[in-house]
Amino acid sequence: MLTLDQSREYTRFKKLDIFFDNNGSAISTYPPFQTEVAAFHDNFEQLEALIPQKDGTGTGITTGKTTLKHSVADRLAVICTTTKAYALKFNNPPLAAEVNFRANEMFRLKDADFLPFVLHMQELITPLLTDENYIPYGVTAEAITAIVTDAQNFNSLIGAADVEASGSTVANKDIDAAIKLILGNIVQFDLLIEFFTGSNPGFAAGYHINSALDNTGIRHSGIEGVVMANGEPVAGAVIKLGGKSVVTDLYGHYSLVRVTPGDYSIEVTANGFPSKTIIYHISRGKVGALNIELHAAA
Numbered sequence: 001m002l003t004l005d006q007s008r009e010y011t012r013f014k015k016l017d018i019f020f021d022n023n024g025s026a027i028s029t030y031p032p033f034q035t036e037v038a039a040f041h042d043n044f045e046q047l048e049a050l051i052p053q054k055d056g057t058g059t060g061i062t063t064g065k066t067t068l069k070h071s072v073a074d075r076l077a078v079i080c081t082t083t084k085a086y087a088l089k090f091n092n093p094p095l096a097a098e099v100n101f102r103a104n105e106m107f108r109l110k111d112a113d114f115l116p117f118v119l120h121m122q123e124l125i126t127p128l129l130t131d132e133n134y135i136p137y138g139v140t141a142e143a144i145t146a147i148v149t150d151a152q153n154f155n156s157l158i159g160a161a162d163v164e165a166s167g168s169t170v171a172n173k174d175i176d177a178a179i180k181l182i183l184g185n186i187v188q189f190d191l192l193i194e195f196f197t198g199s200n201p202g203f204a205a206g207y208h209i210n211s212a213l214d215n216t217g218i219r220h221s222g223i224e225g226v227v228m229a230n231g232e233p234v235a236g237a238v239i240k241l242g243g244k245s246v247v248t249d250l251y252g253h254y255s256l257v258r259v260t261p262g263d264y265s266i267e268v269t270a271n272g273f274p275s276k277t278i279i280y281h282i283s284r285g286k287v288g289a290l291n292i293e294l295h296a297a298a
Contacts, residue, residue: 006179010179012210017040019210023206026196033192043181043185070103072118072151073104073107075146076118077101079139079143079147082137083137086128097240098238098245110249110255112251115152119151122148186211193208221258221286222287223282225290227268233250233253235248237292238268241264242264244256244259262281262282263281263282266279268294274295276292
């Protein structure tokens with residue numbers, strides 16, 4: 001799964017790739033720019049090879065993975081709804097907010113975020129199983145264990161499904177490395193494009209339009225980043241913002257989008273760390289980068 005930042009960059013690179021293909025005659029008039037375009041094309045091909053094909057097969061592992069994710073989301077949603085009813089009945093609004101998820105919201109979680117989310121729900125609900133007020137609601141340890149087991153099986157299929165769809169597994173570090181190379185190409189383009197300002201202003205203007213990050217068509221508002229501690233990613237951390245919450249994946253990554261612009265108090269919690277509160281402004285149409293560092297209690 002691509003992060004939002006990776007998706008934005010990929011969309012921008014794709015627009016540039018098409019733009020350059022359609023303007024070969026202009027590019028050929030300036031050899032340094034032409035050389036950089038050739039390097040850009042090579043690097044972009046490498047990036048595309050790392051990304052799962054969207055038209056991959058809809059059978060076998062891919063279909064099984066989707067079916068399993070639906071099954072886990074549907075069953076966990078019932079438990080979350082039941083637990084929310086209990087929480088509201090016995091005056092526990094924080095718990096009600098934590099389990100306020102529907103099946104379709106769970107299913108839309110990134111694949112890498114799904115198992116950490118399920119484990120977090122298990123962590124919330126397990127202590128309730130011995131509560132005499134919760135027992136009548138019918139949630140059992142066996143039901144939760146079965147859901148977690150299926151979520152673990154789903155997680156094991158993520159890489160396998162990528163192999164089936166694209167012929168290779170997708171490592172975010174490899175994608176980031178490919179993006180870094182292309183960003184180096186763009187630094188050169190931004191410097192060399194001045195050559196065309198006088199000789200071919202239309203080409204220069206077209207380059208600026210197609211290379212602009214804001215021209216990717218993504219207009220969500222929100223935040224995205226990584227939660228770290230002592231240089232290591234923190235998986236399973238919970239980020240809460242304006243009634244929404246998300247759990248970091250195995251690499252500490254999170255994203256919260258479709259958030260109404262404004263000022264927010266963001267709460268970050270994770271096992272073994274004191275909770276952390278951050279005041280942050282969400283800008284309209286922007287997904288801000290907010291990396292979070294946690295520190296163990298003294």
